[in-house]
Amino acid sequence: MISDLFSVTVLVGILASGIRLATPYLYAAIGETFGQRSGVLNLGVEGQMLLGAFAAFYVALKTGNLGLAVFVALLVGAVMGLAMAFVTVNLHAQQGISGIGFYLFGLGLSDLLFQKMLGTVETVKGFPKVDIPFLSDIPGLGEIFFSQSILVYGAYLLVPVAWFVLNKTTLGLKIRSVGENPEAADSLGVSVAGIRYFTITLGGTLSGLAGASLSIGLLNVFQQNMTSGLGFIAVALVYFGGWRPWGVLGGALLFSMVNALQLWIQVLGIPIPSDIAVMMPYVLTILVLVASVSRVRAPSALTKSFERDE
Amino acid sequence: MIDSNRLPSGQPRIESLEMRGVSKRFPGVLANDRVDFDVRSGEVHALLGENGAGKSTLMKILYGLYHPDEGEILLNGQPATIASPTDSINLGIGMIHQHFMLVQTLTVAENVALGLPSSRGLLTDLDKVSKRILELADIYGLRIDPSAYIWQLSVGQQQRVEIIKALYRGAALLILDEPTAVLTPQEVDELFVIMRQMTRDGHALIFISHKLHEVVEISNRVSVLRDGRKIGTKMISETTKQDLANWMVGREVGFVPDRGLVQRGEARLTLEAVSCGSDRGTPGLRGVSLDIFSGEILGIAGVSGNGQRELAESITGLRKVTGGRVRLEGQDVTNFLPGELTERRLSYIPEERMRDGMIKDFSVAENMILREHHKMPYSRAGFLNLGEIARHSQALIQKFQVKTPSQETLAKNLSGGNIQKVVIARELSRSPRVIIAAQPTRGLDIGATEYVRQQLIEQRKAGAAILLISEDLDEILALSDRIAVIYEGQVMDILPREAATPEKLGLLMAGVKEDAVA
Numbered sequence: 001m002i003s004d005l006f007s008v009t010v011l012v013g014i015l016a017s018g019i020r021l022a023t024p025y026l027y028a029a030i031g032e033t034f035g036q037r038s039g040v041l042n043l044g045v046e047g048q049m050l051l052g053a054f055a056a057f058y059v060a061l062k063t064g065n066l067g068l069a070v071f072v073a074l075l076v077g078a079v080m081g082l083a084m085a086f087v088t089v090n091l092h093a094q095q096g097i098s099g100i101g102f103y104l105f106g107l108g109l110s111d112l113l114f115q116k117m118l119g120t121v122e123t124v125k126g127f128p129k130v131d132i133p134f135l136s137d138i139p140g141l142g143e144i145f146f147s148q149s150i151l152v153y154g155a156y157l158l159v160p161v162a163w164f165v166l167n168k169t170t171l172g173l174k175i176r177s178v179g180e181n182p183e184a185a186d187s188l189g190v191s192v193a194g195i196r197y198f199t200i201t202l203g204g205t206l207s208g209l210a211g212a213s214l215s216i217g218l219l220n221v222f223q224q225n226m227t228s229g230l231g232f233i234a235v236a237l238v239y240f241g242g243w244r245p246w247g248v249l250g251g252a253l254l255f256s257m258v259n260a261l262q263l264w265i266q267v268l269g270i271p272i273p274s275d276i277a278v279m280m281p282y283v284l285t286i287l288v289l290v291a292s293v294s295r296v297r298a299p300s301a302l303t304k305s306f307e308r309d310e
Numbered sequence: 311m312i313d314s315n316r317l318p319s320g321q322p323r324i325e326s327l328e329m330r331g332v333s334k335r336f337p338g339v340l341a342n343d344r345v346d347f348d349v350r351s352g353e354v355h356a357l358l359g360e361n362g363a364g365k366s367t368l369m370k371i372l373y374g375l376y377h378p379d380e381g382e383i384l385l386n387g388q389p390a391t392i393a394s395p396t397d398s399i400n401l402g403i404g405m406i407h408q409h410f411m412l413v414q415t416l417t418v419a420e421n422v423a424l425g426l427p428s429s430r431g432l433l434t435d436l437d438k439v440s441k442r443i444l445e446l447a448d449i450y451g452l453r454i455d456p457s458a459y460i461w462q463l464s465v466g467q468q469q470r471v472e473i474i475k476a477l478y479r480g481a482a483l484l485i486l487d488e489p490t491a492v493l494t495p496q497e498v499d500e501l502f503v504i505m506r507q508m509t510r511d512g513h514a515l516i517f518i519s520h521k522l523h524e525v526v527e528i529s530n531r532v533s534v535l536r537d538g539r540k541i542g543t544k545m546i547s548e549t550t551k552q553d554l555a556n557w558m559v560g561r562e563v564g565f566v567p568d569r570g571l572v573q574r575g576e577a578r579l580t581l582e583a584v585s586c587g588s589d590r591g592t593p594g595l596r597g598v599s600l601d602i603f604s605g606e607i608l609g610i611a612g613v614s615g616n617g618q619r620e621l622a623e624s625i626t627g628l629r630k631v632t633g634g635r636v637r638l639e640g641q642d643v644t645n646f647l648p649g650e651l652t653e654r655r656l657s658y659i660p661e662e663r664m665r666d667g668m669i670k671d672f673s674v675a676e677n678m679i680l681r682e683h684h685k686m687p688y689s690r691a692g693f694l695n696l697g698e699i700a701r702h703s704q705a706l707i708q709k710f711q712v713k714t715p716s717q718e719t720l721a722k723n724l725s726g727g728n729i730q731k732v733v734i735a736r737e738l739s740r741s742p743r744v745i746i747a748a749q750p751t752r753g754l755d756i757g758a759t760e761y762v763r764q765q766l767i768e769q770r771k772a773g774a775a776i777l778l779i780s781e782d783l784d785e786i787l788a789l790s791d792r793i794a795v796i797y798e799g800q801v802m803d804i805l806p807r808e809a810a811t812p813e814k815l816g817l818l819m820a821g822v823k824e825d826a827v828a
Contacts, residue, residue, distance in 0.1 A: 170428050177413040177424050184411035187375070188425035189396035189474075300414070308375065 007022055010142065011266070014260045015144045015239045019152065020218060021256035022249075024049070024210040024227075028234035029241070029248045031206030037166060038199040039179040039301035040088055043099025044142040045207045046231025047106020048080045052211030054110040057222035058117060060124045066216060070151075073212035074205050079104065081204020092305040103142070103231070118222070120227035126220040127151050128186045151209075151217040154310055158206075162245040181286060182306040192306045207231065229282075242296030258284050274288045318449045321480040323351045323512045325386050328373075334367050338715055341367040343538040344381070346388030349483065351821050354505060354515045356525040356546075360536035360558055360755040362713075362725040365518050366408070368535070369485045373405040374398040404476025405485040408492075410468050412460045419443060419456040422475050439478075446477050457594030466497035475502065482513040490524055491753070502528050520558070520755045522551045522746060531615075559757045569767055578639055578775035579625070579744045585633035586624045588799075594620030596799040597634065600665035602744070602775040607766065608804075609771030609790030610779040611815050615749070617799035618779045619661060622748045626658045627651050628666075638744060653683050659733055661749045661779070667733040669720035669747070674714050675703035677721050678736050710735040711761070724728055734765055745769055748779045763789060783812060797821045 026046050035042045041261045056073035059210075060066055084102055127149035135146040166172040174195050177185040182192045215222045233255065243246030262277040328348040334341045341364045343515035349355040359365045370376040374392040381468070383390050385401055390657040392398045398405075404613055412421050423439045440456035444667040447454050452470045460468060469489060486505075490498045505528060507514055517527050525532055526546060533543040534557040541557045556562055579602040588594035595617050602608045612618055625636055636644045638654050649654065660666035668677045679688045679699055687698045703717040712731045714724055721729060730750070747766060768791060770776055780786050786793055795802040795809045795818035802818040803811055 168433055168434060170423075173420055173424055173433065173434055177416060177420075180413045180415050181411070183368075183409075183415050184421075185424065187373075187395050187396065187405070187407065187411040189399060190425045298416075301574050 003032020004279060010264060012140050012143050014257070014264050016147075017263065018253065018257035018260035019144055020148055021259050022252040023155040023213045023217065024230055025156060025234050025237055025252040025256060026249065027171045027206045027210035027213060028231055029252060030158050030245060031203035031210070032235055032238045032239070033243060033245060033248055033254075034166075034175065034199040036302055037179045037299055038175045038196050039182060039299055039304060040196055040200055040301045041095045041099065041235075042057060042102075042203055043085055043096060043232070043235060044080070044084055044102025044106065044202060045203070045210075045234050046227055046229070047103040047110075048077050048204050048207035049211035049214070049227050049231045049260060050106045050110035050153055050225070051080060052077045052208030053215035054113055054211070054222055055224060057215035061118075061122060062240040064125070066127055069216055070209065070212050073208040075208070077211070078201055078205040080208070081201035082197075084204060085200040087202065088305065089193050089196050092307065095303045095305070099180070114224060119292050121221055121223055123221050126217060126218075127239075132143065133187040149217055151213045153199070155213065156176030156249075160247045166245065179301050181300050182224075182304075186308060188216060188304070196306075205236075210234070226262075227266070228241040233282075236289060239249045239298070240285075240288055243299060244296075247296075254288070255281055255285060317482055317719065318511050318514060319446060319477050319480065323480050324482040324514050326350045326384075326402075327386075327483055327514065328384040328385065329368070329372060330382050332368065332371060332383075334364075334371060334376060334378050334758065340538050342371070342378070343581070345535070345538075345540045347540065347543075348534055349514045349516050351482075351512050351514050352509050352516050353530040354509055356517045356519060356529035356532040357535065358522075358525055358532055358558060360520060360757055361727050363535040363558075364538040365535055366696060367538075369405065369487055369516065369518060370729070372398065373403060373485060393730060397481045399481075400516075402480055402482035404479060404481025404483070406469065406472045406476065406487060406489055408487040410472055412468055412471060414459070414461045416460060417456065417579050417766045418454060418458050418471050418474075421460060421471060422456075422478050426479070442478060443474055446474055450474075450477065450504060452504060457560060464497075465492050466500065467718065469493070469497075470504075472668045481513075483516070485516045486510070487518045487519070488766070489517070489521075490519060490521065498524065513569075518671050522756075524555055525554070527552060530776070536560055549715055558755075559760075570771065572605040572771055574606050574791070575773060576639075577601045578604050580637040580640075580818075581625070582637070583634035584624055584631055584636060585799075586620050586629050586631050588617075588620055593799055594629070595624060598633075598799070598801050600777075600801065602777055604743075604773045604775050605770055607770050607776040607789050609786035609793045610777065610796055611783060611793055611819060612781070612796035613784045613819050614781050616796050616819075617802060618748065618781075618796060620799070621796065622658070622661065622746050622777075622779055625746055626656065628693055655740060655743040657737035657745045659730075659737055659745070659747040659750050661697065661752070661807065663730055663733050664722075666723050668729065672721055673718045674707065674712065674721055674724070674732055675699050675717040677732050678703045678706055678717075681736060682740070684743060692740075706735040706739055709764075727754045727761075728764060730754060730758060733796060734762060738765055738769055740798055742769065745774050745776045746779070749781065750778070751780075751782070751785060784816060786815075787812070 001124055002244065028049060032042060032045055052073040055076040057067040059072045060069035061276045088095055102279045129147050132146040136142040166175065170218050174185065178192050178195045186192050214226060237251040238250050240251035259281045265272055265277050266274055313325055326348060330346055331344045332342050333344055345368055357365050367376060371378045374394045374397050383392060390401060419436045419440045422443055423434060423436060428435045429438055443456045452474055454467065454470050454474060489501060495500060500645065509808055511669045517529055521657055529546050531543060531545055532554065533552060534541040536558060581598055581600040583597040583599050584595055598621065610618060610621065621627060624631045627646050633646050635642055638656060643651060664670055682688055688695055700717060707714060707717060708730050713728050714736065720731060751762050754762065766776060778789055790807055792804055792806055793815065794804045795815060797819060798821065802823060
């Protein structure tokens with residue numbers, strides 16, 4: 001049965017699901033990267049994802065309009081991001097603590113809305129696979145890379161876009177300096193509050209989308225706490241990726257590939273206790289994080305609130 | 311053809327800038343009290359004052375970081391509104407902050423471009439920025455590589471980046487907030503060359519400092535602030551260092567304290583061929599032998615990084631002694647814990663007072679009992695005796711003239727001089743037998759420096775044995791009975807003060823033994 005793992009069909013299957021499973025991590029972690037590069041740690045990603053997931057699922061279920069569903073998820077994420085921005089930028093809350101608050105809020109509210117508005121687990125018709133002409137016909141590679149849903153393609157496109165914005169634009173320069181030395185940025189007329197509002201709201205918006213990619217892209221259901229730690233993994237991936245979009249992509253892929261592998265191990269009935277299999281990605285995260293400690297320096301002003309000392 | 315109204319950078323000059331009746335109040339402090347100040351094109355106007363006199367506040371108002379409670383600013387005779395740094399930058403005012411406003415992880419060009427509109431719209435235009443940086447560097451004689459990261463640069467180079475940043479933004483008037491505080495003497499000279507060229511070219515410069523000799527060397531005019539008020543403005547040629555010092559402090563200042571005669575007693579601290587490592591793993595001390603006697607100040611002279619830190623730390627139990635013995639009043643205390651040395655009344659005024667001398671988030675009172683908090687009368691059976699602690703700290707605040715709103719104020723909110731007074735109060739109020747004082751006046755203003763030196767002399771009179779480590783040769787010469795010169799972890803020689811001239815000491819500090827010269 002172990003040998004089943006090494007058949008071409010299974011390998012292609014694992015890689016294809018690995019590529020697909022990385023989607024929510026990518027959206028959430030790239031959003032979080034923007035926030036952290038500007039000096040804000042948002043631990044509420046998971047809560048924002050849950051609300052986004054519910055919103056998208058509900059709209060899709062009631063209207064069947066997937067575009068509208070995604071839009072509502074983005075909006076919900078943005079509102080959550082704005083709230084987080086207000087609490088951290090204006091009220092100078094401790095970021096680690098307020099983030100946990102937002103997580104618990106999202107967890108509780110999404111469950112409450114689910115109980116009141118749906119009550120039972122239903123399925124919805126999510127985003128279909130879009131075959132890219134010609135490329136999807138390539139044996140193996142086609143199925144892995146070019147026969148995915150539009151949300152998957154979007155997540156991978158986001159990586160170079162994020163890299164470009166951070167490194168090649170004046171906005172990116174401002175974001176990076178606000179995260180490293182807000183006093184210096186302030187002294188040059190850069191609005192520290194404005195930049196942080198932008199990045200935190202962007203992070204929330206992308207977290208909402210990450211949630212939607214789960215509930216109407218990958219799984220097509222909504223359940224209580226369906227993210228089960230995924231948002232926290234996304235935060236860890238930002239550290240793992242050294243606060244760089246390409247690094248985050250590497251981490252997301254590593255993580256989702258191991259996840260896909262363990263899913264297939266269970267599907268194929270390979271005699272490894274399922275609990276152990278499920279643990280694999282998490283154990284890997286911890287090991288990788290420990291190994292990558294101090295490889296790259298975190299933004300100097302990360303988690304530090306900024307106030308002109310007047 | 312030179313356009314006399316324009317600067318070499320192409321920007322229009324600021325002929326005059328005037329601040330009139332500017333006041334700024336912070337909770338509990340009147341930082342600026344109706345201050346008048348003006349500066350003109352082509353001059354260096356020094357703003358002189360003790361720490362906390364209100365110099366930085368006044369300049370932060372001019373730069374738009376603070377908003378004045380009253381008063382007005384006139385630019386070329388016209389009222390100007392400066393609500394934010396963006397406004398002041400647009401008016402041609404630049405500021406070199408005491409703590410550089412640079413992003414360490416970015417390049418020189420990125421730091422310069424930050425916050426400015428780009429010629430490529432949303433995209434950065436670093437090539438163009440770099441080209442302009444090189445042009446400016448050429449005009450003003452500031453050598454700098456636009457693609458270097460800030461963390462790769464020396465402090466002096468970082469300061470040049472700050473100057474370029476201001477010039478790039480069209481600064482005609484430059485505020486330099488204690489620019490020399492972080493520089494080596496050579497770097498100060500280089501800065502002054504740049505400043506002189508800038509004034510020749512028509513820039514207006516405001517130079518903030520509390521170092522008199524620098525002010526006298528570089529300025530055309532000088533204004534003195536004290537306790538938020540302006541005491542006066544004078545041409546440099548019409549004043550003397552002594553006048554300025556008296557103005558700053560508000561009374562007659564003695565630069566060299568009167569040491570008086572003290573009978574030297576028994577050896578209190580003895581080092582026998584002490585060796586230890588440095589933080590980098592190289593040898594820190596290599597067989598240092600010293601005797602320090604009761605009623606004596608032994609000065610340690612040397613260029614920074616020749617084992618001074620290791621010497622202080624190996625005596626105070628903070629660094630492992632790998633060879634030799636340390637004796638305190640005859641008893642072997644080699645590698646004793648700091649707590650055990652405290653019991654034997656060894657006091658330590660550490661070089662890094664903010665890091666090793668106190669806990670900056672603790673109150674003044676808590677900092678004052680750090681060494682003896684676990685003992686009567688400050689605590690009993692593990693419970694702090696808060697009443698006694700308050701009484702004790704009140705008394706010390708009085709005795710050591712610490713300027714603080716209350717003993718509950720957090721140490722970090724005090725000025726540098728007062729922070730050092732808290733350390734001094736704690737260390738000297740316990741009738742120490744031996745005192746290790748490392749750079750005790752570094753970064754302090756004239757008043758606080760004078761005070762600290764006076765306190766050490768008092769302790770000498772009381773019979774303490776004092777090891778004074780200082781990189782300020784004037785301080786060593788003013789206070790010490792004997793002077794030991796340290797070089798590469800070894801004591802080159804020990805001279806009685808009468809025999810020690812700056813020339814002799816300078817040679818020894820460079821590692822040259824006199825007999826070797828002859």
